[in-house]
Amino acid sequence: MKVLVIGSGGREHAVIKALKKSPKVEKIYALPGNGGIAADAECYPVKATDIDGIAAFAKNHTIDFAVVTPDDPLVLGCVDQLEELGIPCFGPRANAAIIEGSKVFSKNLMKKYGIPTAESETFTNAEDAIAYLKKGSFPAVIKADGLALGKGVIIAQNFDEAEAGVREIMCDKVFGASGNRILVEEFLTGPEVSVLSFTDGKTVVPMVSSMDHKRALDGDLGLNTGGMGTVAPNPYYTEEIAKQCMETIFLPTMHAMNAEGRTFQGCLYFGLMLTPKGPKVIEYNCRFGDPETQVVLPLLESDLLEIMQAVRNGTLSETEVRFGKGAACCVVLASEGYPKHYESGFEISLPNVCEHEYIYIAGAKDADGKLLTSGGRVLGAAAAADTLQQAVSNAYALANRIHFENAYMRKDIGKRALAAMK
Numbered sequence: 001m002k003v004l005v006i007g008s009g010g011r012e013h014a015v016i017k018a019l020k021k022s023p024k025v026e027k028i029y030a031l032p033g034n035g036g037i038a039a040d041a042e043c044y045p046v047k048a049t050d051i052d053g054i055a056a057f058a059k060n061h062t063i064d065f066a067v068v069t070p071d072d073p074l075v076l077g078c079v080d081q082l083e084e085l086g087i088p089c090f091g092p093r094a095n096a097a098i099i100e101g102s103k104v105f106s107k108n109l110m111k112k113y114g115i116p117t118a119e120s121e122t123f124t125n126a127e128d129a130i131a132y133l134k135k136g137s138f139p140a141v142i143k144a145d146g147l148a149l150g151k152g153v154i155i156a157q158n159f160d161e162a163e164a165g166v167r168e169i170m171c172d173k174v175f176g177a178s179g180n181r182i183l184v185e186e187f188l189t190g191p192e193v194s195v196l197s198f199t200d201g202k203t204v205v206p207m208v209s210s211m212d213h214k215r216a217l218d219g220d221l222g223l224n225t226g227g228m229g230t231v232a233p234n235p236y237y238t239e240e241i242a243k244q245c246m247e248t249i250f251l252p253t254m255h256a257m258n259a260e261g262r263t264f265q266g267c268l269y270f271g272l273m274l275t276p277k278g279p280k281v282i283e284y285n286c287r288f289g290d291p292e293t294q295v296v297l298p299l300l301e302s303d304l305l306e307i308m309q310a311v312r313n314g315t316l317s318e319t320e321v322r323f324g325k326g327a328a329c330c331v332v333l334a335s336e337g338y339p340k341h342y343e344s345g346f347e348i349s350l351p352n353v354c355e356h357e358y359i360y361i362a363g364a365k366d367a368d369g370k371l372l373t374s375g376g377r378v379l380g381a382a383a384a385a386d387t388l389q390q391a392v393s394n395a396y397a398l399a400n401r402i403h404f405e406n407a408y409m410r411k412d413i414g415k416r417a418l419a420a421m422k
Contacts, residue, residue, distance in 0.1 A: 001024050001025055001026055001064040001065055001305070002026060002027045002028075002029070002061065002062065002063050002064050002065075003019055003025055003027070003028050003029070003063070003064065003065050003066070003067065003305070004028075004029045004030075004031065004054075004057070004058055004061070004063045004065070004066040004067070004087075005019070005028060005029070005030050005031075005033075005041065005066075005067045005069065006030075006031050006048050006054060006066065006067065006068045006069060006070065006073055006078065007030070007031075007048050007068075007069040007070045008030070008032050008033055008034050008037070008048065009034075009070075009290055009362045009363075009377075010290060010291055010293075010294055010332075010360040010361065010362035010377065010379065010380045011069060011288050011289070011290035011291070011293045011294065011360075012030065012033070012037060012069050012070075013034075013036060013037050013040070013360040013361050013362070014293045014294045014297045014298075014358070014360050014380075014382075015067060015069060015288065015293065015297065015304070016028055016030060016037060016040050016041050017040055017297075017358065017360070018297045018300060018304040019067070019304055019305055020040060021303070021304070022303045022304060022305040022306065023303075024303070024305050024306070025305055027042070028040065028041040028042070029041060029042050029043075029044065029057075029061060029063070030042070030043045030044075031043075031044055031046040031047075031048065031053075031054055031057060032044065032045050032046055032047060032048065034361055034362070034363070034364055034365065034374070035361065035364045035365040035366035035367075035371050035372070035374070036359075036360075036361020036362075036364045036371060036379065037361060038366055044057065048070050048072060048073050049072050049073055049076060051073060051076055051077065051078050051081055052081075054073070054078060054081075054082070055081045055082060055085060058082055058085065058087050059085055059087075063087050064087075064088075065087070065088050065089070065090070065305070065308070065309065066079075066082050066087050066088070066089045066090070066091075067089070067090045067091065067308060068082075068089055068090070068091035068287075069091070069287055069288055070287065071097070071100055071101070071147055071285065071286060071287055072147060074091050074092060074094070074097040074100075074101075074266075074286050074287060075094060075097045075098070075100070075101035075147060075286070076094065077093070077094035078091070079091045079092065079093050079094070079097075079266075080093050080094055088309070088312050088313075089312060090266060090267075090308035090309075090311060090312055091265075091266045091267075091286075091287065092264050092265055092266040092268075092286050093265075095261070095262045096257060096262045096263060096264040096265070096266075096286065097286040098262070098286075099257065099262075099264065099268070099284045099286055100147070100269075100283075100284055100285045100286040100287070101146060101147060101286070102145055102146060103143050103144070103145050103146075103152075103183055103283070104122050104145045104181050104183060106283075106284050107120055107122070107183055108122075109253075109256055109257075109260070110256075110281060112256070113252055113253075113255075113256040113259075114252070115248070115249055115252050115253060115256065115281060116248060116249065116277075116278060116279065116280045116281065117280050117281045117282075118141070118185040118186045118187075118188050118273075118280060118282070119185065119186045120183045120184060120185040120186070121183070121184050122181060122182070122183055123170075123181065123182050123183075123184065124180065124181050125170075126166050126167060126170040126171055129142075129166045129170070129182060129184060130162075130163050130166055130167075132184060133156075133159060133162045133163065133166070133184060134159060136162075136184070137186075138156060138157055138158050138159065138162070138187070139155055139156060139157050139187040140155075140156050140162055140184060140185070140186070140187060141153065141154070141155055141156075141183075141184070141185040141186070141187055142154040142155075142156060142162060142165045142166060142169065142182055142183070142184055142185075143182060143183040143185065144169050144175045144178045144179045144182060145178060145179070145180065145181035145182060145183065146175070146176075146177060146178030146179075146180075147178055148175040148178045148179075149226075151175070151224065152169070152175050152178055152179070153224075154168075154169070155187065166182065169182055170182060188273040188275050188280060188282065189273070189275060189276070190273050190274040190275040190276065191234075191236035191273075191274045191420075192211070192212070192271070192272065192273055192274075192282070193209050193210075193211065193234045193236060193237045193271075193272045193273075193274060193279075194209065194210045194211070194212055194230075194234070194269065194270070194271055194272070194289055194292045195207070195209050195210075195237070195245065195250075195269070195270045195272060196210075196267055196268075196269050196270075196288060196289060196292060196293070196296055197250060197267065197268050197269075197270065198266075198267060198307055198311050198316060198321060199254055199264055199265065199266070199267075199268050199311065199316070200265050200310065200311045200312070200313070200314045200315070200316040201254065201257075201258060201263035201264060201265050201314065202254075202314060202316070202317065203316040203317040204246070204250045204251060204254050204268075205316060205321045206242065206245075206246070206250065207296045207300075207321075207323065208232045208233045208295075208296050208299050208323050208328075209232065209233045209234040209237035209242070210230050210231065210232040210233070210234055210289075210292045210295050210296060211230060211231050211232070211234040211235075211236075211416070211417050212227050212229075212230050212289070212291070212292060213227065213228045213229045213230065213410060213412075213413055214227060214228070215228070216228060216334075216338065216339060216410075217410065218410050218411055218412045219412065220416075223339055223340070224339070225334075225338065225339045225376075225377070226290065226291075226339070226376075226377055227289075227290060227291040227292075227332065227377070228332045228334065228409070228410045228413065229291065229329070229330055229331045229332050229380075229409075229410060229413030229414075230291045230292050230294060230295045230329070230330045230413070231295060231327065231328070231329045231330075231388060231391070231392065231413065231414045231417045232292070232295040232296055232299060232327060232328050232329075233327060233388075234417065235388075235417050235420040235421045236274055236420055237274075241274060241279060244278065244279060245270070245272065245279050248278070248279070249270060249272070249279060249281060250270065253268070253270075253281075253284070254268075264286075265311055265312060265314075266286065266287065266311060267286075267287055267288045268284065268285075268286065269284060269285035269286070269287065269288070269289050269292075270284065271283040271284070271285070290362075291330050291332060291360075291380050294330040294358070294360050294380045294382050295328035295329060295330045295382060296323075296328070298328045298356070298358055298382055298383075298384040299323045299324045299326060299327075299328050299384055300321075300322075300323055300324075301322045301323060301324050302319075302320050302321050302322045306319060307319055307321055324384070325386075326384055326385055326386045326387070326391070327384070327385060327386075327387060327388035327390075327391045328382060328383065328384040328385075328391050328395075329382065329383055329388070329391040329392045329394070329395040329413060329414050330360070330380045330381065330382035330395060330413075331380065331381045331382075331395045331396060331398075331399045331409050331410070331413050332362075332377050332378075332379070332380050332381075332409060332410075333377075333378050333379050333380070333381060333399060333402060333404075333407050333408070333409050334376055334377050334378060334407075334408050334409065335363075335373055335375070335376055335378060335406055335407070335408065336406040336407070336408040337406075337408075338376035338377065338408070339376055342376055342406070343406060344363070344372070344373045344374050344375065345372050345373060345374070346372060346373045346404045346405040346406060347370050347371065347372055347404060347405075348364055348371045348372065348373060348378070348379070348402070348403070348404040349402065349403040349404065350371070350402060351398070351401040351402060353398070356383060356384045356385065356394070357381075357382070357383050357394065357398050358380075358381075358382040358383070358384075359379055359380070359381060359382075359398070359402070360379060360380040360382060361378075361379045362375060362377045362378060362379055362380065363375020363376060363377055363378045363379075364378060364379065373404055373406075378404065378407070379402070381395055381396075381398040381399035381402060382395055382398075383395040383397075383398055388414065388417060388418060388421065389418060391414075392413065392414035392418065395413070395414075396413075
């Protein structure tokens with residue numbers, strides 16, 4: 001089969017490496033891919049948001065199956081357009097991708113169907129939101145309604161920060177039209193857990209849980225980033241909590257989307273907070289998380305393409321989805337200064353990898369056969385092992401064999417998870 005993967009980051013590289021293991025896969029194309037992905041797929045410079053260009057490419061190259069991974073093309077209806085051409089896809093249609101495309105939609109869905117989440121109010125006017133916050137308690141969470149590259153959330157410690165945040169989003173439009181509406185939410189406390197799940201609208205199959213490390217600096221300090229590393233499984237996510245989440249969150253969300261005429265088929269991401277009052281939804285994503293995918297897929301033992309086809313065909317309940325019993329860790333190597341100002345264009349020296357080691361390229365380009373840095377998060381060094389301690393140790397050993405000028409990584413990925421296990 002000829003498979004097309006839409007996207008250009010480390011998540012897409014992880015998906016492509018997993019798809020390559022399927023005996024059904026004859027050739028993989030990536031749009032646009034990147035300089036590192038080019039080692040595993042044929043890349044073409046078609047932007048992930050160029051829906052017409054993607055459709056034309058898929059038609060001209062007689063694609064048998066397409067995997068749409070980023071949020072933007074899903075929300076823009078990439079799956080709808082490809083399916084209209086007769087090309088089967090993994091990923092939700094636009095009317096289901098709204099679960100991530102609009103935080104107001106997803107919050108209203110949870111309220112309507114009794115799915116546990118933070119208390120919140122929606123505002124379309126900055127002054128109304130500020131007046132509400134003046135009477136509220138802190139910390140408070142302020143969220144832009146639409147997609148904002150994972151950065152549309154402000155945790156305000158006091159009223160001054162909250163007012164500045166509202167004006168930044170609604171008046172200064174730092175996230176564009178995504179800030180036309182905002183949510184003001186109560187601040188939840190407890191361990192955070194990411195759970196990716198396969199769903200065909202009839203069955204939900206959760207993947208291995210994971211723990212992301214969003215802050216730029218050790219000790220969970222510094223600015224929020226797209227993710228500086230991950231571990232799986234998440235030790236806070238016990239079998240008992242998993243059962244509770246299935247009954248109170250996962251299945252109710254699937255049924256709610258069906259009831260709204262928005263059947264979700266694809267990867268539904270649950271961002272959870274394990275609060276003293278039980279698990280609650282912080283956010284939904286309509287796709288694989290990044291960098292959660294880089295620790296979840298190395299543990300997958302089943303054929304990813306077969307699972308994706310079953311999700312699309314509505315036969316997930318008849319398909320084996322098996323994960324290994326071990327653990328995985330991914331350490332992100334970024335450009336010094338990320339997520340603010342950083343330099344790029346430096347040559348990357350990659351080592352040979354051993355079994356159960358993986359290098360997922362996120363921000364790199366090919367220049368006359370040399371791989372050069374071209375982004376903030378450059379790559380992920382991942383490893384799978386029997387224990388989390390070993391996976392963390394192996395991931396760092398791999399990361400230390402990778403070299404480029406101004407490389408930066410956190411030194412404590414997995415530390416919190418290992419402490420929780422003691």
